[in-house]
Amino acid sequence: DTEVTQTPKHLVMGMTNKKSLKCEQHMGHRAMYWYKQKAKKPPELMFVYSYEKLSINESVPSRFSPECPNSSLLNLHLHALQPEDSALYLCASSQDFNRKFEKLFFGSGTQLSVL
């Protein structure tokens, strides 16, 4: 199983809502990532977890709150988002972290619309 599964595939939320994005992998990978991708732009790194600990936060606003409850699961909690946060949110995983030859496996993403 070389899949990274993201749910939901689509999400529409209001600016006062609280929602969560979920990501799951069963490849035994110990590093997991959140990326944000606006239309026609490359993915931008948001967070990196290594061995269930947050290793990198790319100065992401606090209205995005990541959580890694175990090595297979990664969540992104959303609260009080703005319309400009509408984007494709991609999850990825890799065997390990901090190795330049490591390859990342990506999910298909959650398309988020904030109204």
Place this chain on the structure above:
Amino acid sequence: DAKTTQPNSMESNEEEPVHLPCNHSTISGTDYIHWYRQLPSQGPEYVIHGLTSNVNNRMASLAIAEDRKSSTLILHRATLRDAAVYYCILRDDQDTDKLIFGTGTRLQVFP
């Protein structure tokens, strides 16, 4: 401070070879060159990576210049399914833990 430079777009006909160039003139000796592609409505997908020698796998070949300041991703026979944005990425000592995407090359494949 782009680490790689790629053409914005390229075109190919089906069943023809495609050579996707990437310039990385500031590459250092321990930087790995990675290629990912993103098909429409999908997340990025790993294609290939290399350090100094040319590399082949079932998806593509990677040709690395002798001075390592440029590389070329080679699709030997393009299919319609190869239409995607192709990203050339350097993983270096400064950002070892990060995969940072540049703007990529959008490849169109015509029947």
